[in-house]
Amino acid sequence: MADPSSYRPKPGQIPDSPGVYRFRDEHRRVIYVGKAKNLRQRLGSYFQDVANLHPRTATMVTTAASVEWTVVSTEVEALQLEYSWIKEYDPRFNVKYRDDKSYPSLAVTLNEEYPRVQVMRGPKKKGVRYFGPYGHAWAIRETVDLMLRVFPVRTCSAGVFKRSAQIGRPCLLGYIGKCSAPCVGRVTPEEHRELADDFCDFMAGRTGTYLSRLERQMHEAAEAMEYEKAARLRDDMGALRRAMEKNAVVLADATDADLVAVAEDELEAAVQIFHVRGGRVRGQRGWVTDKVEAVDTAGLVEHALQQLYGEEKGEAVPKEVLVPALPEDAPALSQWLAERRGSNVSLRIPQRGDKKALMETVHRNAQQSLALHKTKRASDLTTRSRALEEIADALDLDGAPLRIECFDISHLQGDDVVASMVVFEDGLARKSEYRRFQIKTFEGQDDVRSMHEVVSRRFRRYLQEKLKTGEWSPEDADDAGAAAGAEDDGRPKRFAYPPQLVVVDGGQPQVAAAKRALEELGIDDVAVCGLAKRLEEVWLPGEDDPVVLPRTSEGLYLLQRIRDEAHRFAIQYQRNKRGKRFTSGPLDEVPGLGESRKQALVKHFDSVKKLRQATIDQICEVPGIGRKTAETVAAALAGAAPAGPAVNTATGEIIEDETPAPAGASSERGTEQ
Numbered sequence: 044m045a046d047p048s049s050y051r052p053k054p055g056q057i058p059d060s061p062g063v064y065r066f067r068d069e070h071r072r073v074i075y076v077g078k079a080k081n082l083r084q085r086l087g088s089y090f091q092d093v094a095n096l097h098p099r100t101a102t103m104v105t106t107a108a109s110v111e112w113t114v115v116s117t118e119v120e121a122l123q124l125e126y127s128w129i130k131e132y133d134p135r136f137n138v139k140y141r142d143d144k145s146y147p148s149l150a151v152t153l154n155e156e157y158p159r160v161q162v163m164r165g166p167k168k169k170g171v172r173y174f175g176p177y178g179h180a181w182a183i184r185e186t187v188d189l190m191l192r193v194f195p196v197r198t199c200s201a202g203v204f205k206r207s208a209q210i211g212r213p214c215l216l217g218y219i220g221k222c223s224a225p226c227v228g229r230v231t232p233e234e235h236r237e238l239a240d241d242f243c244d245f246m247a248g249r250t251g252t253y254l255s256r257l258e259r260q261m262h263e264a265a266e267a268m269e270y271e272k273a274a275r276l277r278d279d280m281g282a283l284r285r286a287m288e289k290n291a292v293v294l295a296d297a298t299d300a301d302l303v304a305v306a307e308d309e310l311e312a313a314v315q316i317f318h319v320r321g322g323r324v325r326g327q328r329g330w331v332t333d334k335v336e337a338v339d340t341a342g343l344v345e346h347a348l349q350q351l352y353g354e355e356k357g358e359a360v361p362k363e364v365l366v367p368a369l370p371e372d373a374p375a376l377s378q379w380l381a382e383r384r385g386s387n388v389s390l391r392i393p394q395r396g397d398k399k400a401l402m403e404t405v406h407r408n409a410q411q412s413l414a415l416h417k418t419k420r421a422s423d424l425t426t427r428s429r430a431l432e433e434i435a436d437a438l439d440l441d442g443a444p445l446r447i448e449c450f451d452i453s454h455l456q457g458d459d460v461v462a463s464m465v466v467f468e469d470g471l472a473r474k475s476e477y478r479r480f481q482i483k484t485f486e487g488q489d490d491v492r493s494m495h496e497v498v499s500r501r502f503r504r505y506l507q508e509k510l511k512t513g514e515w516s517p518e519d520a521d522d523a524g525a526a527a528g529a530e531d532d533g534r535p536k537r538f539a540y541p542p543q544l545v546v547v548d549g550g551q552p553q554v555a556a557a558k559r560a561l562e563e564l565g566i567d568d569v570a571v572c573g574l575a576k577r578l579e580e581v582w583l584p585g586e587d588d589p590v591v592l593p594r595t596s597e598g599l600y601l602l603q604r605i606r607d608e609a610h611r612f613a614i615q616y617q618r619n620k621r622g623k624r625f626t627s628g629p630l631d632e633v634p635g636l637g638e639s640r641k642q643a644l645v646k647h648f649d650s651v652k653k654l655r656q657a658t659i660d661q662i663c664e665v666p667g668i669g670r671k672t673a674e675t676v677a678a679a680l681a682g683a684a685p686a687g688p689a690v691n692t693a694t695g696e697i698i699e700d701e702t703p704a705p706a707g708a709s710s711e712r713g714t715e716q
Contacts, residue, residue, distance in 0.1 A: 047104045051090045059083040062114040063124045065132075066107035070508070070540060073132040075103050075336070078121040080372070082112050097337035103136045118375035119382070126349045136336050138312075138346045148326070149174040149183045151196070151243055156232055157204070157225045158239035160187055160196050167354065174246045174325060189282045191221040193253070194242040197235065198222065245283070247320055247358070254280060298322045300363040301351070302393075302402055305343050306409035310334055313413035314347045317405050320361075329412045345370035352383055360384035365393050365402060426597055427470030433598030434544070437581065437590050440570055444544035445469055448501075449605045450557070451548040452482075452493045453613035459620045460488070462497040463613035466542070467605050479616045494547055495556040502564050505541055541569055548606050550575040550582050550589075558584035574606045633679045640667050644676070655680045 062082045066075040079085030089110075093101045115121050129137050150163035154170025162180050167173060187198070197204065199214060199222070207213050207226040217224035225235045245253055257280045264273035302317045311333055318326035330347065338346070344366045352360050360383050370376055373390055380388040393399040431443035447467045454460040466476035480497050545561075547553045554573035561569060572590075573582040579599065580589035592599035630641045630651070647665045648654040654662070654676075662673035 047090050047093065047107070050107070050109045052086070052110065057083040057086050057112065058114055060114045061116070061118050061121045062112050063121050063128065064110060064112040065128065065134075066103065066136075067109045067111070068106055069108040071109075072540070073128070073134050074107060075134050075136040076125055076128045076132065078118075078125040078372075080118060080121075082114070086110065086112070099136070099334070100337045103336065106136075118372050119378050122349070122372065122375055122379050126353050129349075130353070138332050138334065138336055138338055138343065147180040147183060149187065149246065151239055153236075153239065153243075157197050157235050160191075160198050160239075160242065172243050173359070174243075174320075188221075190242065190245065191216070192282045193257075193279045194238050194245070195221055195223040196239050196242050197225060199226075246325075254283060257283070298363070299361045300365055300398070301361050302365045302398075302405045303344060303347055303351075304367055304402060304405035304409045305340050305347070306406065306413045307334070307340065307343065308413070311413065311416070312343050313409045313416060314343065315405050315409040315412060316347075316351065317401065317408075318361075319401075327408075329409070331412065331416045339368075341368040341370045344368055345372075345376060348376060348380070352380060356383055357385060360388060362386075363389045363391075365391065365398060367392065367402070367406065427601070430597035430601040431470055433592070433596055434601065437592055437598060438544070438570060438572055438583065440543065442543070444542070444570070446540065446542040447544045447546060447605055448542040449546040449548070449609040450494060450497055450501075451606070451609035451613040452490045452497070453610075453617040454488055455617065459617055460486075460493060461613060461617045461620060462493060463609050463616060464497070464501060465605065465609045465612055467601075467608075470601060472608060477612060479612070481620075490549065491552045491556045494549070494553045495560045498545065498547075498557045498560040499564065502541075502561060502566055502569075506564060506566075541566075543570065545569055545571045546602060546605055546609075547571070547573045548576075548609060549573050550580070554582045554584050574602050576606075579603065630676070630679070633676055636672065636676065640665075640672075643667060651680075 059081050061078075061080050063076065063078045064082060064086060065073050068074050077085070089096075089100070089104050093105065096104065113124065115124060128134075147162050147164050150161055151172040151174075152159045152161070152170070153172050154168075162183050163171070163173070191198070195216075198216065199207070203214060204226050207217075207224075211227055213222065213224035213227050213229075216222035217227070217229070223230045223235055223238060225232065230238075241253070257276050261273050261276040261280070264270075264276060298319060299321070300319045302319065304315050306313045306315075311331060314330045314332075316328050317324055318328075330350075332343075332346075348364065348366075348370075360380055362384075364380065369390070369392060377388055377390045380390065393402050428443075431445070434440070435443045445468060449465050449467075450462060452460065452462050460482040462480040462482065464478040464480070466473045468476075478501070480500065482493050482496060484496050485492060545557060547557050550573055554571055557573075558571045561567070561571065571584055574580070575582060575589070578589075578591075579594075580591060581599075581602065582589050592602075630636060630644065643665055644654055644662070645651065648657060657677075659670065659673045659677050662668055662676055663670055668676075
């Protein structure tokens with residue numbers, strides 16, 4: 044742990060301007076990002092007696108090894124830069140909300156010629172209008188089913204739409220009146236887009252206009268004695284009213300607001316958001332976070348608003364945001380929201396009336412969400428902690444292995460030998476840290492040599508990162524900087540952080556190979572063990588007898604999960620690599636020949652066999668192929684052994700290879716490279 048005084052800036056060095064600051068650890072990784080109206084005052088508060096700091100702040104400043112800052116002109120710029128850096132660096136000591144589930148939204152793809160209504164999850168796409176999120180996908184589908192009667196917008200996939208256009212016959216929804224069937228030209232693109240715009244307006248809360256219009260049209264049809272039309276319009280009004288009933292009226296009509304409530308304890312916090320559009324609750328979502336930094340309710344609200352609106356623009360940001368506590372920089376936050384919306388946004392605490400009553404409802408939802416999260420996670424936290432402690436006791440480690448890396452080798456009878464590295468932190472998989480390796484130094488099947496190579500490569504990269512930061516300076520570092528990574532900018536590096544424990548899939552030989560690789564690099568502070576599949580025995584370097592953990596041990600169960608995950612990841616990579624080898628061909632070996640020109644060659648000559656027989660002048664006739672490239676292609680095909688003839692297994696006769704090669708492939712039948 045570092046002493047904050049060792050990296051404290053000199054007096055007068057810190058400006059008293061607004062800005063954003065970053066704390067970095069000894070590996071140059073950004074661990075905390077913050078903003079301040081006055082950088083000198085804010086940063087000075089971190090360099091007081093550690094005993095007077097909040098425990099979480101004390102942990103952060105003793106983990107850090109340096110601090111740096113960037114001066115900006117206004118508090119709004121500081122807010123924007125802080126959000127960008129938190130998203131870019133993913134600092135471990137910043138509050139990061141995580142969705143407790145992936146909420147579905149109702150989406151209208153206005154970026155297509157014929158907009159489509161569908162259920163969407165995940166990140167938002169440009170040109171798509173979203174409504175929600177909703178608690179359940181079936182709630183969206185029920186609402187859409189009712190509204191398609193009045194707004195018959197396309198809901199089919201691109202494949203169904205294309206097929207209906209080809210055969211000239213619409214799908215079932217087109218026959219029953221729940222789709223305007225633009226695929227067969229029943230409506231023009233302009234008419235269909237008008238339907239989609241009306242659908243969006245209704246979902247956005249502008250409902251009175253359409254109900255009044257339908258009611259007027261119904262009376263006009265009845266007076267004209269068009270009773271069937273009047274009955275249909277009556278049923279349309281009923282469908283829209285039933286769709287509206289699914290969202291209860293909670294505020295005055297035309298009110299657009301988001302209500303944010305927070306429930307918290309010493310360790311965690313839950314945030315609930317109700318999206319009110321047109322006076323009705325149109326969506327709800329919730330987040331839960333660990334309080335890894337010293338933060339109050341106002342700070343939690345600020346972080347929530349940054350995450351909620353950081354990627355939003357226009358009407359996705361409401362006119363009014365109601366919160367339980369105003370952040371410290373409320374005026375700057377309001378200005379930031381207004382810039383994202385394009386008009387004024389009111390940020391305030393509801394004091395009385397319907398809005399305060401609804402805020403109490405949102406807060407109760409947040410409390411229930413936090414209680415449910417703790418019920419689900421309590422046993423999980425306890426189990427993971429116990430598992431790590433059992434592993435530390437069984438392997439005689441100094442402390443619980445908070446970061447564990449596991450390596451596995453995979454091949455198919457000695458071909459396509461690959462390896463995987465999976466990472467578990469605090470007992471949970473960290474998939475962004477997973478890595479894959481191809482065995483480069485030899486060919487054939489030798490799991491021990493493969494394990495030695497992979498562990499050596501992984502930790503050589505670790506030493507290279509230490510060399511760049513000045514933490515390691517061996518006398519003989521001949522190629523330590525050869526595999527240069529990114530500059531030291533605080534972003535997560537590929538191999539920059541060492542594990543406390545390395546697990547290999549195998550027994551004594553594999554463990555000995557991994558330990559030897561570490562010793563050759565001079566690394567003696569990383570523990571190694573192996574987990575043999577046969578009896579699930581844990582092997583340690585230099586030991587003749589394995590460590591046998593009880594079958595009911597949580598530590599053994601965690602090691603098995605890590606080993607099985609490494610095995611799965613290795614097999615997946617090996618299969619992908621083998622599949623690519625099976626579909627490769629002689630054209631893949633031509634340097635500088637991309638996929639488009641390969642397809643152009645095969646399309647022009649119909650098959651690789653005819654291409655091999657072509658002259659250089661004939662190859663030059665293909666668009667995009669110059670003489671130099673044609674000579675390279677001809678030389679590559681001349682050097683590649685032609686495939687054996689294809690045989691009809693039913694009749695035994697030889698089949699001439701005159702058929703065109705499949706699109707996207709450049710190999711002859713039966714050829715493997």
